[in-house]
Amino acid sequence: MKSFRRFALITTIATYILIFIGGLVRVSGAGLGCPDWPTCFGRWIPPTSVEQLPPDIDPAQFNFVLAWIEYINRLCGMVVGLLIAALAIWALVKLRPYRKITIPAVVAAILTAIQGWQGSVVISSQLESAVVTVHTLLALIIVSLLLYVTQEAYYEQDRRAVKAPTWPKSVTVSLGILWLVGVIQVILGTQLRSALEGLSEKYPLLTSGEWILTLGAVNHAHMTLGVLLVAFAWVAGFSIWKYRQGFTPLMRQSLGLMLIVISGQLLLGLAFIVVELTPLLQVFHLWLASLFVGLTLVLYVQSRWEVVS
């Protein structure tokens, strides 16, 4: 169980890195760096020069840097996909009695396979907003499942862990709601991002702050929900803090980090309007959002176990 738990943790971290790279592909505009899928310009390794392009492809379409950014995303995606598949097989073979581990691990592996195929739809849809959003949503669900598996493995292994809620049911429920709202907020943000792209084509010379403020409903929903989410996270944080005597180090750290991350998200969101929607901050905005979703899940699982010391 111990080595399984380690492997699950490594897989989860790798998935988080992949989410970061995926965001990077989006903001660097490399989403269509390879116009085809699964090959890149008809090759398994992207061309390094125009001479290597197949004759039916317009050389003007080829951008060496963008093709390689997209290709690295696919490579990492493949590695993570294999890791998750291995995790699921391991769970099925060695840990069959632990349903709480095997089921989410297998579901994660299936969703990952779907995610790989869905990646091809992202390309063929020319980065259509809804399709990109589904890609992001699937990533959040997969990483949440992996975190769940990792934690369940941890508690199954830890003999001191007793399955009894430390915290009142309301805390567990509000952590679940935080997770859900976090996911919805990411979906809204992804939609917002696509709408911004449309605006930047229509009004190319406005500043990013002006684009954001030009957006209607989606933007208001994202901003309002964002503020509410931060407030709600702090309220939930305080109600958990009451039970700090029974905290494990993991609880303390994940609670603190969750509050830091969500507050930082609010600041980043404001910076987009006031300063500039720089691509670098956008990547972190999405990545921190996925961390927030993960951390709420970690806390959620913890709220259902007690470690007797």
Added chain:
Amino acid sequence: MSGITRLIILVLVVIVLAVGAYVVIRQAEVSRSDLPALARLPEFEFVTHEGARFGTEDMLGEINVVDFIFTRCQGPCPIMGGHMSELYELFEDANNVRFISITVDPEYDSLSVLRAYADGMGVRDSRWLFLWAPIDSVVWLSESGFMLAAEDLPGSHTTKWALVDQNATIRGYYGGTDLASIEILKTHIVQLVRDMR
């Protein structure tokens, strides 16, 4: 692992990710913004449809989109005019993007003809200028300045557009009748404007 060690590792990871992401984003931007400086325009002096003198020095400090047209033209000119007019509206709020149409039929296209033509295109300010000069000057500017063929004018004039930056330097050529090419032009204009800021 103590809490402090974990925190340090976390901060290091974030720094590494940030630096990596910055490099990748920068590389992607550079790879897209490959606008070579092709040639600087020679000194010339034409007249605008409003009757003002217009020369190289008037192009400085502005992003200029230049095409060659004549008002009687029935072929590509109406299509190019449509595209130019679309860009003219698109960049309405940018006071440093200017459109310049040079007539290749100066004998017929007097200033008053050009003014009427401009009105017909919906031109309401000096962001879109129509330039006039004797035919020899037009041929010279087209061939030696813009490096575009100017034989058998006006009938077979070029449909290529040139993008000229704030230093009167040509940065790119685009097919004036080709929508895909116009889309590329749009992104290049935005790029030059952003570079100027």
